[in-house]
Amino acid sequence: MSRRRVQTLPRASDDTVIPDPEQRHLLWARGYLYAREPSEPPHPWWRSHELGGRTLHFDPRLELSVARHGETFVAVLGIAVDLSEWLTGLGDIAEMLLDHRLRSRSAMIRALDRVCGRYIVIDGRGEHAWIQGDASCSRPVYYSTTADAYASHAHLLAAVTGSPRHPRFPDPNGLGKRTYAMPGNCTPWRDVRVLTPNTDLCLTTGEISRFFPRSRIEHRDPLLIIDHLGPLLERQLELLTREHRLLISLTAGLDSRTTLALSRSVADRVEYFCYEFPEVREGRSPEKQQDSEISRQLAERVGVTFHTVPMPYRYPEEPLLSVTRANATLFSHPALGLSHLTSGLDDRLHIRSSHFEVARRWFRRHGATQIPVDGKEMARLLTEYHGNEAPFVEEFDRFYALTDFESTEDLCDQHDLFYWEHRAGTWVPHFLAESDVAYENYTIVNARHIYEWLMSAPHRLRSNAAVQRGLITRYWPEAMEFPINGQMKEHFPAQVACAPDRASSRNWSMSGLAASLKQFLRGNSASRHFR
Structure with a gap:
C-alpha cells in the first residue's frame, strides 16, 4: 500500500549565497530552473530536486515542499498562506493540495483559489505533470516552445535553451512610449514565452488551459x-x-x-x-x-x-x-x-x-471602448490608445487564442481580466x-x-x-x-x-x-x- 510522504526543504538564509565581486551572485536571485534535460544548477549554492521525471534547480532562499501518494505528487515552491485553514507551512499546504488532487485536478485548482502568496505549483502523476503560477504569476513561469524547460527568468531560460532574440521585440525597453510592456505573452527571446494568470501548462503535451473564471462574477454589496x-x-x-x-x-x-x-x-x-x-x-x-x-x-x-x-x-x-x-x-x-x-x-x-488595481476598472477609466475585448483592443490598450500596429495585434491574437480569452466574455468585465492577466501578470513581475x-x-x-x-x-x-x-x-x-x-x-x-x-x-x-x-x-x- 502506498504511503503519504511530505518532504520540505526550508528556506535558507542569505548567508548561503556566495558573494562575487562581479555581482554574479545576484543573478536570477530567488529563481528556479525546471527541465528534463540534465543540467548543472545556475549557481553552485542552488539546491536540486528530482520531480516528475525532471530536475528542479532552485535558490535555497525559496522553500520547497513536495507531497506524494504513490505516483501522484504536488510541489509548492515559494511562500504561501492558505486562507481556508490558515496554513502557513508549505508542507501543510502541499499536503492539503494533494488531498484535493487525489480526488481530481479540478478540486486541487479550486483549493488553490484560496492560497495567497508568491509561488509556483507543479503537480502530476509520474512524468505526466502540469505547472502554474500563483494568482497573478508574481513568481513567473517562463517556458520554452522548443524544449521541455521552465524557469523564473526569461533570460535564464534563453541562456539554457539557446533561444535567439525575438525578431520583432528584441528589447522591450526600446519600445518607447508605444507600450508599457511586451505584447501578448512574448519575451525578448523568440522561443521563450510566459505563462499568464488563470492558466496552466501541461508539460507532457505543451497545452495551455484556462481554469478561471469558472462562473459569472455577480455583484455583491x-x-x-x-x-x-x-x-x-x-x-x-x-x-x-x-x-x-x-x-x-x-x-x-x-x-x-x-x-x-x-x-x-x-x-x-x-x-x-x-x-x-x-x-x-x-x-x-x-x-x-x-x-x-x-x-x-x-x-x-x-x-x-x-x-x-x-x-x-x-x-x-x-x-x-x-x-x-x-x-x-x-x-x-x-x-x-x-x-x-x-x-x-x-x-x-x-x-x-x-x-x-485589478478591481478598480483601470482600462475603463483610461479609454477602454470595445466590448467584448479582442486582440485588436488589447493592442490598442497596450499602446496607450495610439494605434493598432500589426506586430502588436498579431501577438495579442495569439495570446487571445492561447488563453481562450473568448470564453470569459459573459463571466466578468474583460477589461478588468485583461488588466489582471496581462498588465499585472506580465509587467509587475x-x-x-x-x-x-x-x-x-x-x-x-x-x-x-x-x-x-x-x-x-x-x-x-x-x-x-x-x-x-x-x-x-x-x-x-x-x-x-x-x-x-x-x-x-x-x-x-x-x-x-x-x-x-x-x-x-x-x-x-x-x-x-x-x-x-x-x-x-x-x-x-x-x-x-x-x-
Whole structure:
C-alpha cells in the first residue's frame, strides 16, 4: 500500500549565497530552473530536486515542499498562506493540495483559489505533470516552445535553451512610449514565452488551459465585501509576522494606504518605509516630494516605525546594471535593488500593495471602448490608445487564442481580466525581480478568491475604490486624514468616518451602514446592478 510522504526543504538564509565581486551572485536571485534535460544548477549554492521525471534547480532562499501518494505528487515552491485553514507551512499546504488532487485536478485548482502568496505549483502523476503560477504569476513561469524547460527568468531560460532574440521585440525597453510592456505573452527571446494568470501548462503535451473564471462574477454589496475580505487580509499579516520580519512600503497612494490600515494589529512588529528619489533630494519633482512628505506625516500620525530608503540614481553602475537587465528585462527603477541592498534593512519580507488595481476598472477609466475585448483592443490598450500596429495585434491574437480569452466574455468585465492577466501578470513581475536581490516579496491580495470578491463590487463603486476606502475606514480611519495622490478622499461609508477606535470601527451599526450606503449610492447615481 502506498504511503503519504511530505518532504520540505526550508528556506535558507542569505548567508548561503556566495558573494562575487562581479555581482554574479545576484543573478536570477530567488529563481528556479525546471527541465528534463540534465543540467548543472545556475549557481553552485542552488539546491536540486528530482520531480516528475525532471530536475528542479532552485535558490535555497525559496522553500520547497513536495507531497506524494504513490505516483501522484504536488510541489509548492515559494511562500504561501492558505486562507481556508490558515496554513502557513508549505508542507501543510502541499499536503492539503494533494488531498484535493487525489480526488481530481479540478478540486486541487479550486483549493488553490484560496492560497495567497508568491509561488509556483507543479503537480502530476509520474512524468505526466502540469505547472502554474500563483494568482497573478508574481513568481513567473517562463517556458520554452522548443524544449521541455521552465524557469523564473526569461533570460535564464534563453541562456539554457539557446533561444535567439525575438525578431520583432528584441528589447522591450526600446519600445518607447508605444507600450508599457511586451505584447501578448512574448519575451525578448523568440522561443521563450510566459505563462499568464488563470492558466496552466501541461508539460507532457505543451497545452495551455484556462481554469478561471469558472462562473459569472455577480455583484455583491460592498459592505459584505468589506466584511468578508478584511479578516482575510488582516489575518495574513498577523500570521506572517510570526515567521518573518515585515517591511511595508508606504506611499501617498491608495493601495499602500489600504495595506497600512490592514496592518494595524501588527504595526508594533512591522517597519514601514518610503523611497527618496534623487529628484526629491534635488527639488526637481514636487509630486514625488509630496509623496515622500505625506508618507512621513502619515507614519508619524499613526505612530509606526518608519524609514527612508534613498534611491541613489536612475541606473546602477556596471556590473550591477547588466545583472539587473538579466533579472528584469523591463525596467522600472533599476537602482531599486541596490537601494535595498545598502539600506541596512536586510532579512525582511517586503509586503507590497500591488494588484488592488485589478478591481478598480483601470482600462475603463483610461479609454477602454470595445466590448467584448479582442486582440485588436488589447493592442490598442497596450499602446496607450495610439494605434493598432500589426506586430502588436498579431501577438495579442495569439495570446487571445492561447488563453481562450473568448470564453470569459459573459463571466466578468474583460477589461478588468485583461488588466489582471496581462498588465499585472506580465509587467509587475519585472518590478519584483528588481528587488529580489534583497528581499522576498509578498502581496496580501494575491489569491483568486480575493480578486473575485474585489471584482464583484458594482462597477461605479469599483471605479471610485469604495471597498478600499471602506477597509481603511474600518481598520485605521485616521489614515484617511491625509491626501491620497494629492486629493482628499471621503470615508466609506461616510457616516462612520469618526469611529474613535479599532474596536468600535469593527462593530458598526448595520442599520446605520445600510442608510449610509443608500445615501452614497444615490449621491453617485449608482445601483447594485449598475453595469
